[in-house]
Amino acid sequence: MxxxxxxxxxxxxxxxxxxxxxxxxxxxxxxxxxxxxxxxxxxxxxxxxxxxxxxxxxxxxxxxxxxxxxxxxxxxxxxxxxxxxxxxxxxxxxxxxxxxxxxxxxxxxxxxxxxxxxxxxxxxxxxxxxxxxxxxxxxxxxxxxxxxxxxxxxxxxxxxxxxxxxxxxxxxxxxxxxxxxxxxxxxxxxxxxxxxxxxxxxxxxxxxxxxxxxxxxxxxxxxxxxxxxxxxxxxxxxxxxxxxxxxxxxxxxxxxxxxxxxxxxxxxxxxxxxxxxxxxxxxxxxxxxxxxxxxxxxxxxxFTRPDALSAATADVYRLWLRAAGKSGDRAVVECGRQLDPWQVVRAGLVPYWCENATRRSVAGAELWLAGSSAFSSVDVLPDPPGMASPVLAGLPQWRAAASFGRRRGAVDRLAARGYPTSAVPTRHATEVLRNQPYDLPAPQRLRIVDALTGLRDSGTQQGLLIC
Incomplete structure (x- = not known):
C-alpha cells in the first residue's frame, strides 16, 4: 500500500x-x-x-x-x-x-x-x-x-x-x-x-x-x-x-x-x-x-499589526464615501473569509476586517469602533473556525462589537447559531450584505494618492509605515 x-x-x-x-x-x-x-x-x-x-x-x-x-x-x-x-x-x-x-x-x-x-x-x-x-x-x-x-x-x-x-x-x-x-x-x-x-x-x-x-x-x-x-x-x-x-x-x-x-x-x-x-x-x-x-x-x-491596516483602511473608506456625498455611517465588521468587497461598495458600507476569530483580533475591531465617530449601524460577520479553542472570541465579544451601532447592531444569526464549529461559506456574507439598502451610484474610483494620504493620516499613530 x-x-x-x-x-x-x-x-x-x-x-x-x-x-x-x-x-x-x-x-x-x-x-x-x-x-x-x-x-x-x-x-x-x-x-x-x-x-x-x-x-x-x-x-x-x-x-x-x-x-x-x-x-x-x-x-x-x-x-x-x-x-x-x-x-x-x-x-x-x-x-x-x-x-x-x-x-x-x-x-x-x-x-x-x-x-x-x-x-x-x-x-x-x-x-x-x-x-x-x-x-x-x-x-x-x-x-x-x-x-x-x-x-x-x-x-x-x-x-x-x-x-x-x-x-x-x-x-x-x-x-x-x-x-x-x-x-x-x-x-x-x-x-x-x-x-x-x-x-x-x-x-x-x-x-x-x-x-x-x-x-x-x-x-x-x-x-x-x-x-x-x-x-x-x-x-x-x-x-x-x-x-x-x-x-x-x-x-x-x-x-x-x-x-x-x-x-x-x-x-x-x-x-x-x-x-x-x-x-x-x-x-x-x-x-x-x-x-x-x-x-x-x-x-x-x-504593518506590524493587522488591525492597524484594517482600521486605517476603514477610515479611508469613510472619508471616500463622505467625499462622494454619502453618509459613511454604516459599518460592517468582517472576519476571515466572510467578506464581499463588491457588496460593501454597492451598499456604501465602511468595512473593518478581522484576520480571524481570536479574542485579540476581535478586540482590535472593538478598539477601532470605540475610537471612531459613532456609526448608526454595525453588522458583524464572524467566521466560525470550525473548532472550539480558548483563544477564540466568544459570542458575547462579537455582540459587544455590534453594540457600537447607535441605532442598530447585529451579529449574523447563522454564523452565531453553531459558533464556533458551524460551516459558513463566503457566499453567506454576500447573502447578508445583499440585504443592506443600496447606496448607488458607487463613488468615483479612489485615487492612490488619496488612499496613501488617508492611510498615513489614520495609520501612522497605529504603527503603519507608508513610504
Missing amino acids: QDWLVTGGPPEPERVMAPDSTSRVLLAATSRALRGRDCADLAYLPLLTRFRGAPEPVRRAAVARAGTRAALAPPQVAEVDVEAVARWIVDHYPRRDYPGVVIGSPHGAAVHLATALGVPWLPAGFEISVQWPGGAVDDPARALAHGSRVAPGLLAANPAAIAVRQVHDPAGRGVLAGATLTLFVRWSRLPDAYRGFLRDRLAPATPVLLLRDARTWPVLDAGGGHTFQVGAPGSGLDAAELRCHSDLFDRVLRSVGGDGARWDPPAASCPDAYAEHGIDPGLETSLRDWLAGAGRPLHRVL
Whole structure:
C-alpha cells in the first residue's frame, strides 16, 4: 500500500494553492469585484468546519482524512511549477488597462483597497498543503523532519525563484496540523507572469502599492531556502507560550487532540524573522528594480499589526464615501473569509476586517469602533473556525462589537447559531450584505494618492509605515 495518494502528472495550479488559504479567497473576491460581481458563487466550506454534529473523535478523524485527500502527495510537490501558479493568479483578472496594482501579504483590507482603487491584488506568495502520513499535532520535530524531505524538491524544481516557510500551528489549523504540512511559498523574485502583467495591463506611469506584513516570529533555518516556524502571530498565542508549555497552550493542544507532555519544538535559530505572511526581501528588490527601469513609482505600506491596516483602511473608506456625498455611517465588521468587497461598495458600507476569530483580533475591531465617530449601524460577520479553542472570541465579544451601532447592531444569526464549529461559506456574507439598502451610484474610483494620504493620516499613530 502507498503511504499517500498520487493522482499522476504535475498538479494543476488550482490544486496547488491550498483551498483553505486566506490568499485564495481574497484572490477570488478581488477578481470578482473588478468584474462588478459579488461572491455569491463562493460556496467552499473550510475543512475544519465539516462533519459538524459527529462525536469529536470521529469528527477529528474525518477532518484529517478530508485534509489528506485535498492535499498534495509528497512526490507531487517536486513537480509544482510556481510560474504556472503565477500565470493562474494573473488570469483571474479581466484583460484591460488598470490604474495601478496592489501586491503583497494576504489581508482583507488589501482587497478592499484594491476594490476602491479599481486595481487587482496580487499575492506575494501562496500556500500549499502536503500529505503527512502518520503525523501528529503535538510533534513539531517530526513535522520538520517530513518537511525537510519534501521542501528541497520544490526548491530544486524552481531554482532561485522561491523561499519556503513551513508552519506547524495546532492553534490555527487544529487537527489538520497532524495530517498535513503547511508550506508558505514566497516568491524571491518577480515572477515572469507578474512582469508581463505590469508591462501589458497597467496604464503608463501608474503606481504600484506594496502591502507588507512586517510581523516577526522565531524561525528555524533548515537550510537551502527552507525555514520552519512553530505557531503563528495570528494564532492568538505568543511565541513564548508555545515554547514554555503555558496553561493556555496546553488547553489549546488538548482541544485538537494533542498532548502537551509530548510537545517538544525544535529550537529557533532566528528569533526575529519575518513571519509566514511576510514578503521575501528578494521579491521587493526585484520589484523595485523592474519598476525603476519602467519609470513606475512604488509605494510601500508596512504593518506590524493587522488591525492597524484594517482600521486605517476603514477610515479611508469613510472619508471616500463622505467625499462622494454619502453618509459613511454604516459599518460592517468582517472576519476571515466572510467578506464581499463588491457588496460593501454597492451598499456604501465602511468595512473593518478581522484576520480571524481570536479574542485579540476581535478586540482590535472593538478598539477601532470605540475610537471612531459613532456609526448608526454595525453588522458583524464572524467566521466560525470550525473548532472550539480558548483563544477564540466568544459570542458575547462579537455582540459587544455590534453594540457600537447607535441605532442598530447585529451579529449574523447563522454564523452565531453553531459558533464556533458551524460551516459558513463566503457566499453567506454576500447573502447578508445583499440585504443592506443600496447606496448607488458607487463613488468615483479612489485615487492612490488619496488612499496613501488617508492611510498615513489614520495609520501612522497605529504603527503603519507608508513610504
